[in-house]
Amino acid sequence: MIARLRPSTVLGTVTMLAVTAAVMLPLAIIVLTAFKPVTEVNAYPPTLLPQDWTLDNLRRIVDELPFARLVVNSFLFAGGVTAFALVFDSLAAYALARIDFTGRRTLLIAIVATLMIPFQATLVPVYQLVSDLGWVNTFAGLIAPRAADAFGIFFLRQFFLALPRDLDNAARIDGASEFRIFRSVVLPNAIPALLTLAIFTFVNNWNDLLWPLIFTTEREMGTITSGLTLLTGPGGIVPYGVMMAGALVAIAPLVIAFLLVQRRFIESIATTGLK
Amino acid sequence: MAPGGRRRGVTALGFLAPALLVLTVFVGWPMVSALRTSFTDASGFGDAEWVGFDNYVQVFTDPDLLNAVTNTLWYTVLFTPTAVVAALALALVLNSPALPFRGFFRTALFLPFVVSLAVAAYAWTYLIDPQVGLLNHWLSGLGLQLGNVLEDPQLAMPAVALVAVWKNFGFYLVIFLAGLQDIPGSLYEAAKVDGAGVWRRFTNVTLPLLSNTLAFVLVFAMIAALQAFDQIYVMTGGGPYGNTQTIVMEIYESGFRKLELGFASALSYVLLIATLLLSVVQFVFFGRRERDAQ
Numbered sequence: 030m031i032a033r034l035r036p037s038t039v040l041g042t043v044t045m046l047a048v049t050a051a052v053m054l055p056l057a058i059i060v061l062t063a064f065k066p067v068t069e070v071n072a073y074p075p076t077l078l079p080q081d082w083t084l085d086n087l088r089r090i091v092d093e094l095p096f097a098r099l100v101v102n103s104f105l106f107a108g109g110v111t112a113f114a115l116v117f118d119s120l121a122a123y124a125l126a127r128i129d130f131t132g133r134r135t136l137l138i139a140i141v142a143t144l145m146i147p148f149q150a151t152l153v154p155v156y157q158l159v160s161d162l163g164w165v166n167t168f169a170g171l172i173a174p175r176a177a178d179a180f181g182i183f184f185l186r187q188f189f190l191a192l193p194r195d196l197d198n199a200a201r202i203d204g205a206s207e208f209r210i211f212r213s214v215v216l217p218n219a220i221p222a223l224l225t226l227a228i229f230t231f232v233n234n235w236n237d238l239l240w241p242l243i244f245t246t247e248r249e250m251g252t253i254t255s256g257l258t259l260l261t262g263p264g265g266i267v268p269y270g271v272m273m274a275g276a277l278v279a280i281a282p283l284v285i286a287f288l289l290v291q292r293r294f295i296e297s298i299a300t301t302g303l304k
Numbered sequence: 305m306a307p308g309g310r311r312r313g314v315t316a317l318g319f320l321a322p323a324l325l326v327l328t329v330f331v332g333w334p335m336v337s338a339l340r341t342s343f344t345d346a347s348g349f350g351d352a353e354w355v356g357f358d359n360y361v362q363v364f365t366d367p368d369l370l371n372a373v374t375n376t377l378w379y380t381v382l383f384t385p386t387a388v389v390a391a392l393a394l395a396l397v398l399n400s401p402a403l404p405f406r407g408f409f410r411t412a413l414f415l416p417f418v419v420s421l422a423v424a425a426y427a428w429t430y431l432i433d434p435q436v437g438l439l440n441h442w443l444s445g446l447g448l449q450l451g452n453v454l455e456d457p458q459l460a461m462p463a464v465a466l467v468a469v470w471k472n473f474g475f476y477l478v479i480f481l482a483g484l485q486d487i488p489g490s491l492y493e494a495a496k497v498d499g500a501g502v503w504r505r506f507t508n509v510t511l512p513l514l515s516n517t518l519a520f521v522l523v524f525a526m527i528a529a530l531q532a533f534d535q536i537y538v539m540t541g542g543g544p545y546g547n548t549q550t551i552v553m554e555i556y557e558s559g560f561r562k563l564e565l566g567f568a569s570a571l572s573y574v575l576l577i578a579t580l581l582l583s584v585v586q587f588v589f590f591g592r593r594e595r596d597a598q
Contacts, residue, residue: 035402037400037402038400038402038403038404041397041400041402041403042403042404042405044397045394045397045398045403045405045409048394048413049409049412049413052412052413052415052416052470052474053412053415054431054439055416055424055427055428055431055470056415056416056419056427058427058430058431058438059423059426059427062430070436071435071436072436073435073436073441074441075436075437075438075441076438077438116322117322117323117326118323120319120320120322120323121319121320121322121323121324123319124315124316124317124319124320125320128312128315128316128319129312130309130312130313130315130316131309131313132313133316136320140327141587143327143331143332144583145579145580145583145584146331146335146576146579146580147527147530147531147575147576147579149531149533149552149555149572149575150335150338150555150572150573150575150576150579151330151331151334151335151338151572152555152556152559152572153338153341153555153559153560153565153568153569153572154333154334154335154337154338154341154569155330155334156559156560157337158329158330158333158334173326173330174326174330175330176322176326177322177323177326177327178327179327179331182323207315207319208318208319211319232418235420236418236419236420236421236422236423237420238420238421238422238533238534238537238538239533239534239537239552239556242537242556243556243560254420254422254423255422257422257423257426258422258537258538269430269433269436272426272430273426273427273430275426276423276426276427279420279423280419280420280423283418283419284415284418284419287415287418288411291411291414292407292411295410295411295414295478298475298478298479
């Protein structure tokens, strides 16, 4: 075995180990600091591993922030956007992929064009609109503007196009309605694509900072991602230990979920290769 | 068209209505509205006066606004090549079939992509803290005194760009890996037989066949760079002395803090047009990549 190892393979393995260690460092520092007593966090010289493990930081983060509320908000916001977007996007994608109607091409081009608009560029008027509707600090305001998105429609349309048409033609001859074909023929065959889109939408929204920062002004309506900035904002000097405890809670659900589905998720991202 | 065509149109509209409503109200109309606002001195109070191209002139003359534009370009120049070259180089190493633990490495390097940039920014702030930062301590052990990086006018921007590189390069790497796996091994064998070394095989086989993927990732990374906000908001707040103030940071400040909606909207359109231009390029390459894959 040893004799067959080529120098280039050894070099490659060493490189990858070093890079992986470096990439893991910020994540390791979050986990390890979260359990470090404050004296060790501020000690010089700094250390990587805690000598004494403590839950003090996690306890303090619960006191400093309406913590459970922020986590629930994150789930409701990211989950709400994901649920609506999945339904609305798949409906629209079905029409664009499977129903032959006048103006389909034009409509598709218009939708793809909105794909190119960064949400930051329309933030001011969208905020005014949400504010006029009285939706600031509500889940409606956080979710409604993202209840459908061009990327999801385009992504699902590509997938629906690739599904064989024999099944829906057979159903159509049997007199099934378009909605029935959508629900009982196309959707069940599109589960991998729906799952990929769901994970992607959920992750993006859970992690988003700017959006909740703008549409919520009350601390009780923020998400865990935006809520953490209250700790460090102007005047909010907070010990690193507490900050890392907050960071740990903010990233743990996604990291765990990702590790469970990682292989399939990475592969579907690689093949679609889009945001 | 026959009545059947009209009926299909009605059915299609039923499917499309919810998504079209959302996209029209929250994307289409705001675009028009932002364009209109960008030609006024709107402030959120009282009547807005038409000011023509004044706001756009301001974007490229007012020191603060111009600063945000040039900073964003500087950030893009720092971020894009670093992230893309790191991703490509590591993808090449990871693509070698002899390498052990390939699945593990791929997952580990992709992991930062599911971590919030804002949250990662806290970890990085701690790591490079001038007093108790572990990374600063280790680097000073190697004789590299970084000092207070986030207060340093020269180092603050590279630091926030590096955090974005950390978060995103694993994603680009995965796209490169997929592209590399589509290159037939027989081509490398043939090149080897012809006596091509590692570098020749890279420049004559890998690069030409990966060029569409490479262009796609490059544009993708540039678009992400133009939208830089999260880690900057957390780590420097745009400082020191406005040295990390980007376009989106400035849209946030002028649009939501100072309520200079005209400036914010003009700046938004600068961002929009830059993104549109890059997206058109991307779409051309995306189309080609799709065709290559088929």
